[in-house]
Amino acid sequence: MSNPSNIAALDIGTGSVKAIIVQKRPENSGFKVIGRAENISSGVRKGVVADPQKLSKIISSTVNEACAEMGVEVKEVYTNINGSHISSVSSKGLVSVSRADQKISQEDIDRVIEAAKAFSLPSNKEIMEVIPREFIIDKEGGIKDPLGLQGVRLETEILAITGFSRYIEDVSRAILDADLQVNDLIIGPVAAAKAVLTPEERELGVVLIDIGSGTTSLSVFEEGELVHTAVLPVGTNNIRNDIAVGLRINIETAEFIKNKFGESIFGDRKTKKEKIKVPGEEDVVFQRGELKKIAEPRLIEILEEIQKEIKKISRVGLLPAGVVLTGGGAKISGIVDFTKKKMGYHCRVGFPRRFFPLEDDPSLSVLCGLILCGIEFDEGNGKGFMEMDGIKKVGSKIKKIFKVFIP
Ligand SMILES: Nc1ncnc2c1ncn2[C@@H]1O[C@H](COP(=O)(O)OP(=O)(O)OP(=O)(O)O)[C@@H](O)[C@H]1O
Ligand SMILES: [Mg+2]
Structure with a gap:
């Protein structure tokens, strides 16, 4: 039942x-x-x-x-x-408060949000989520809940999440x-x-990165609110495929190597000549340095794309709670230190x-x-x-x- x-x-x-x-x-x-x-x-x-x-x-x-x-x-x-196809857009709306006593009603709030939603969107896309960031009453901003407050002019800034x-x-x-x-x-x-995020992280400013098989998504929070989100069409499968091509091996063995020898991707120069043997129908033998050379650029590319997203919203260097990594890709050993180094933020794995x-x-x-x-x-x-x-x-x-x- x-x-x-x-x-x-x-x-x-x-x-x-x-x-x-x-x-x-x-x-x-x-x-x-x-x-x-x-x-x-x-x-x-x-x-x-x-x-x-x-x-x-x-x-x-x-x-x-x-x-x-x-x-x-x-x-x-x-x-x-x-x-x-998922993306987020900031938009503003403005209405006049309708009641004679100038008390803001739920209807005013609904109307101002509708006004903010009226931005141009291609006909094959729709708004999936609307997150009001703040309300502004008679030019006084930073208001989270305007219901019952008094004013003449009600404005809002929303974050709209859209998709095909x-x-x-x-x-x-x-x-x-x-x-x-x-x-x-x-x-x-x-x-x-x-x-996975704590209220403190969301308040301070944090970027959550979910590295999955086929995608890497990010969401940025600040002052408790979602301020940006985006999904990149790259994930751990791209690293696996690069390993398969680079070492001329099948996909299953490439997946095994990625998961088992992840630390080699970020290994230091001293161990780069060390040989690794993966027994199988046909033994696969490679040097640690080879794996690094194949997989590291792909991870750098993913982190650079994320930096671009953070730059788009002018938050570079401004997220004190740093990066939280999650998704299956967060299990790649050594990825936390690597992310810290490449992105310049504090980093932890979130589960x-x-x-x-x-x-x-x-x-x-x-x-x-x-x-x-x-x-x-x-x-x-x-x-x-x-x-x-x-x-x-x-x-x-x-x-x-x-x-x-x-x-
Ligand atoms: N120890 C590990 N080291 C490296 N990668 C790992 C490890 N364990 C799992 N993974 C990777 O995590 C991936 C699965 O992650 P997850 O379940 O988050 O993806 P998904 O949700 O199916 O994909 P997506 O979110 O992109 O649609 C697997 O493809 C695997 O390669
Ligand atoms: Mg996923």
């Missing part, structure tokens, strides 16, 4: 599809995971659903496996949406075809942030901590973040703003998607 005290999340990744079912009520300051499954993904390219039918089968078997553990039933899931409508529809279709309802589609970098009995695994951040978002949305549905540590969703904005809406 589907049980309202349980909540399910589905992380559609390029490398794997992961599902967990969690009891909503926390126990001993943590959450009990009552079902979990992970399968190799299919029909997903660089975070984007390329074949909804193929993906639907994997979703179905993954959720069924997670349910089978404890004999529970799942009918609806919170899911992520990923891909480099077609890709959003394809994710929904894959889930619906697996006979599941979509409770909400939450962008990956926002979900991951929910699970979800309060989910039992899950191990400390950064590749589970999106999944656990989706559960935390889901719990807060369920509790906050119907409020003016649903606030989740700096991510304010406007109105009762849960986008329940049922099969009937998609032909």
Whole structure:
């Protein structure tokens, strides 16, 4: 039986599809995971659903496996949406306060947000999320909640997160075809942030980098708010592919070498001539330095792209809480010191901590973040703003998607 005290999340990744079912009520300051499954993904390219039918089968078997553990039933899931089509835009809106007594009402707030949303967007893109950053009443800025305050002129600055409508529809279709309802589609970098960042980090200024198989996403927080997000179409698969080409070996061996000898990628000059032998049908022998030469430029390229994003929002050198790395790529040994050196920020690995009995695994951040978002949305549905540590969703904005809406 589907049980309202349980909540399910589905992380559609390029490398794997992961599902967990969690009891909503926390126990001993943590959450009990009552079902979990992970399968190799299919029909997903660089975070984007390329074949909804193929993906639907994997979703179905993954959720069924997670349910089978404890004999529970799942009918609806919170899911992520990923891909480099996702971008964030800042926009401003202005309205006159409508009431004669000049008290700002919910209707004024809704109107000013609508005004800020009226920026030009290509017809194949849509706004997925709106995060009001601040409200300005009669030129007095920095106001978080204007409801009930007095003024004549109400302005707002929002961060709007947009994505291609077609890709959003394809994710929904894959889930619906697996006979599941979509409770909400939450962008990956926002979900991951929910699970791994501390309130202090968000307040101080931090960039979260989720390195997955096919994508690297980032979300920047400052003064508790999301200020920027972007998804790059490169991930650990690119490093693996480079190793396969560079050492002239098959993909499986390249993946093995990347995961097992990660420290060589950042190794020092002294050990570069050291030989490594990987036994197999045909032994693979290479020098540590060769691996470094192949993989290091790819990681530098990823970090440079991230620096460009930070530069776009003029925050270079301005994020005191530094970098938090998460996603499967955060497991590459030596990546923390390397990131520190290359980006010039403090750096740590972030993984979800309060989910039992899950191990400390950064590749589970999106999944656990989706559960935390889901719990807060369920509790906050119907409020003016649903606030989740700096991510304010406007109105009762849960986008329940049922099969009937998609032909
Ligand atoms: N020890 C390790 N060293 C290096 N890489 C690792 C290690 N363990 C896992 N990985 C990499 O992590 C990747 C999986 O990460 P993750 O589950 O975050 O990706 P995903 O969510 O499927 O992809 P995406 O988010 O890009 O769509 C694997 O492709 C693997 O290469
Ligand atoms: Mg991922």
